[in-house]
Each structure stands twice: as C-alpha cells, then as structure tokens.
Amino acid sequence: MSNDIEYKMVKPDASLSEFVESFWMLTNHSENAREIIVLPDGRVDIIFAYSATEPFGASLVGLESQPSKIMFSPGSIMFAVSLKLLAIEYILDIDIPHLLNHGQHLLSGFWEITREDLNNFDDFCKKVSTKLSALRKENVDPRKQKLFELMYTSKGSLTVKEMSDQVHWSSRQINRYFSQLFGLSLKAYCNILRFRASFQHIKEGKLFPEQNFTDQAHFIKEIKKFSGVLPKELSKNKDDRFIQFSTLTKK
Structure with missing residues (x-):
C-alpha cells in the first residue's frame, strides 16, 4: 500500500466476537484524492470520518453485492467498526434491506462519538466496545x-x-x-x-x-x-x- 495511505485493524474482545468482526482506521496523508474500489465482503460498517473538505460525521453502510468506487479525499480520516450480521438485530436493532449497496448518514452524536475521538485509535476502539457491550441484547436465538x-x-x-x-x-x-x-x-x-x-x-x-x-x-x-x-x-x-x-x- 502507498505510504500516503495508512491502515490499522484490530479484532474485538472475545465478549464481542460474535457481533463484531473488527475495528479499523484508514487515513489519507497525501494532498491528493485517491480512487478506491470497495469489494463486497459481507460486513456492515459504521464509519466515523472527516477530511480537509468534509466535516465530521457518521454513516451506516449496508451489505454490498457489487463493487463500489469512492474518492478518498485528501486528509481523510476514517475510524470504523465492522459488524457481523447478528449485530444488526441484537445490537443495532434495525432492519437494513434498504441499505443493500447503499449507506445512510447517522444523527449527530451517534454513540456519543466526536471528532476528537478520532485522535487515538486505541481509545476509539475501547469507547465503541463499551457502547456495543451496553447495547447488546441478551437471549440470542x-x-x-x-x-x-x-x-x-x-x-x-x-x-x-x-x-x-x-x-x-x-x-x-x-x-x-x-x-x-x-x-x-x-x-x-x-x-x-x-x-x-x-x-x-x-x-x-x-x-x-x-x-x-x-x-x-x-x-x-x-x-x-x-x-x-x-x-x-x-x-x-x-x-x-x-x-x-x-x-x-x-x-
């Protein structure tokens, strides 16, 4: 991978492994936009991001059944959690059929994550893990x-x-x-x-x-x-x- 693009990934604690596949971060350190193709991988992502030209925000990205092309803006920082499907019902408690090959913006303050939380990846993972544990329902079918x-x-x-x-x-x-x-x-x-x-x-x-x-x-x-x-x-x-x-x- 280009030195301009930084990527990190960590696995969740065992207590969340049934619902969470991974936490990851992606950063474009360059001054140029990069074209990226995202392939279907069976995950549902909640992404917190901002760039030199875009304000901080959160989005929910549903399952994908086809490749999608995005422009990764200069100065972009993305911190995200990739969810397994069981989390959709037992943590998020939503249906996502309308998000097949689509995403949607989430309300400001979602999970109480702020732009400042994207300063430290380890702290972000801990904060989101705590939130997910609190939201997790018991008695899974x-x-x-x-x-x-x-x-x-x-x-x-x-x-x-x-x-x-x-x-x-x-x-x-x-x-x-x-x-x-x-x-x-x-x-x-x-x-x-x-x-x-x-x-x-x-x-x-x-x-x-x-x-x-x-x-x-x-x-x-x-x-x-x-x-x-x-x-x-x-x-x-x-x-x-x-x-x-x-x-x-x-x-």
Whole structure:
C-alpha cells in the first residue's frame, strides 16, 4: 500500500466476537484524492470520518453485492467498526434491506462519538466496545447463533440445506429472515463470503478455485461478478485501488 495511505485493524474482545468482526482506521496523508474500489465482503460498517473538505460525521453502510468506487479525499480520516450480521438485530436493532449497496448518514452524536475521538485509535476502539457491550441484547436465538457460526466458519461453503438441517430451521424461514433484515438471500450472502475467502489466494497469485466453486469457469465468473474484473487483474491490484487487497499481507 502507498505510504500516503495508512491502515490499522484490530479484532474485538472475545465478549464481542460474535457481533463484531473488527475495528479499523484508514487515513489519507497525501494532498491528493485517491480512487478506491470497495469489494463486497459481507460486513456492515459504521464509519466515523472527516477530511480537509468534509466535516465530521457518521454513516451506516449496508451489505454490498457489487463493487463500489469512492474518492478518498485528501486528509481523510476514517475510524470504523465492522459488524457481523447478528449485530444488526441484537445490537443495532434495525432492519437494513434498504441499505443493500447503499449507506445512510447517522444523527449527530451517534454513540456519543466526536471528532476528537478520532485522535487515538486505541481509545476509539475501547469507547465503541463499551457502547456495543451496553447495547447488546441478551437471549440470542440459538438457531441464529448456530446459523451464523456455520456461515462464518465454513466461509460460505455450506449449502442452505446443509445449514438448515443443522440448525433445525427451514430454508424458507431462513431466507425470509435474511430478506427482511438484510436485503438478500442466505445463498447470496454465502456467495459473498466465499468470494471474500478467495482474497488471500488471489493476492498470492493463485488464480484458481480453492473454495467450493464448481470449476474454473465458475470461479472466474463469480470473481468478475463481485469485483468487476478478472482474477488476474484483481491480483495485480494496479495503483492499490482494491483497498481490501492492499491491506492484506502475503502469507
């Protein structure tokens, strides 16, 4: 990644790991805007940000099923929390189907985070963690807990029927739940998780399926569907424009 772009990420405490994937920060230290392409990754983000030209504000970014292009303004600072889907119902307590491939501004003072809280990333993570713990509901539906555990641990490789059988919840009911709360089907969400699981392989130049893609042609089709480019171009990541690839390290 360019020296002008700074990125940090930390994982949540174990007590929040069921609801939170990570906390992250992204800063553009240069005097020039950078074009960035954000790829679908199965996360819901709450972002607090400001730049040299934009005032401080907060936004909620829903799930994405297609790549999106943004201009990362000079002097931009973003601090964010990436949520797993269970948090939508049991922490945020909102439905987000209207936010598929969209975001919305949040009210001023959301979670009592201010511009000054973006001065120190560690302190930001602690403050948001405390807020999330306070908002978290008890008595999570065990079927949903098991369903999301299967999805994330399998990286989207299990079929809807396999998960339905294991959680004892009908496929029809699961898909209704997903459509009403998140704006897409369970299968569509698992396809996004599978796409994301291929990032590391593609970053390392392994341009063949290592997840449960049917064959090479299916792999190429799915990568292009979610990224807009072929696996080879994604691997090259010209100008570090695919931000999720820029922040990966080769193993």
